[in-house]
């Protein structure tokens with residue numbers, strides 16, 4: 001496995017692989033790799049000849065400086081995990097390489113970024129689309145694998161890849177969870193043991209919503225989810241929303257209750273750690 005730190009070197013590596021007829025699968029990450037990331041890598045390995053993982057904590061997409069500063073960066077462990085997972089190249093540029101003096105171009109997402117997480121995190125998705133465009137430009141993948149954990153991000157990237165004629169196939173990988181249901185996240189390591197135990201209310205609140213949605217309204221589903229979070233004193237509820245899986249608009253009444261059409265998402269805080277989760281409301 002090779003570790004690459006500049007876009008020119010990355011592009012040269014990819015071009016040489018592609019000239020040999022090899023396909024490239026790409027998994028962009030911010031590092032602190034966990035099993036969820038490695039399952040995306042395994043998915044990419046199934047689909048393509050060579051897998052590239054990028055590790056870059058992107059300052060452009062953080063709204064809060066302390067969250068950026070506190071973000072875990074175990075780069076040596078991450079590189080070792082990629083090597084064991086059969087990754088061909090790790091792309092780990094520095095912020096100075098990605099955003100040198102004079103950098104000024106941004107990729108502006110559309111309406112999908114104004115919904116859900118958008119209003120509370122100004123500039124976040126523009127930071128994501130900008131960095132992912134740059135990474136796509138350097139890596140030149142055939143396929144990009146993104147987690148459904150960040151469902152809105154996945155939809156925005158899929159839209160961007162199509163709108164900008166990248167020709168890159170965007171794949172959404174299902175959410176990888178711990179055995180008690182908590183979605184794996186690099187931020188979970190910042191929870192105290194007590195908070196980690198309490199954090200199970202996040203997936204349980206979505207379970208309660210799924211049960212309520214069988215015979216109730218979207219508002220009933222949100223109420224059911226909210227009461228699970230409210231019952232946990234260390235949790236601070238931010239939002240729960242029922243939304244269209246395709247255009248992300250809020251769903252206020254259910255049409256057909258079939259899989260793949262309607263999802264529920266939530267954000268919950270434990271002190272200064274913000275956890276997000278989502279799921280299909282009518283999955284099989």
Ligand code: AMP
Pocket residue numbers: 028029030031036037040145146147148149150173174175176177183184185186
């Ligand atoms: P991050 O390093 O948090 O930016 O995540 C990198 C990629 O891994 C994104 O596409 C995430 O959606 C995805 N990801 C993170 N955690 C999970 C998870 N628990 N299950 C599935 N995908 C995940």
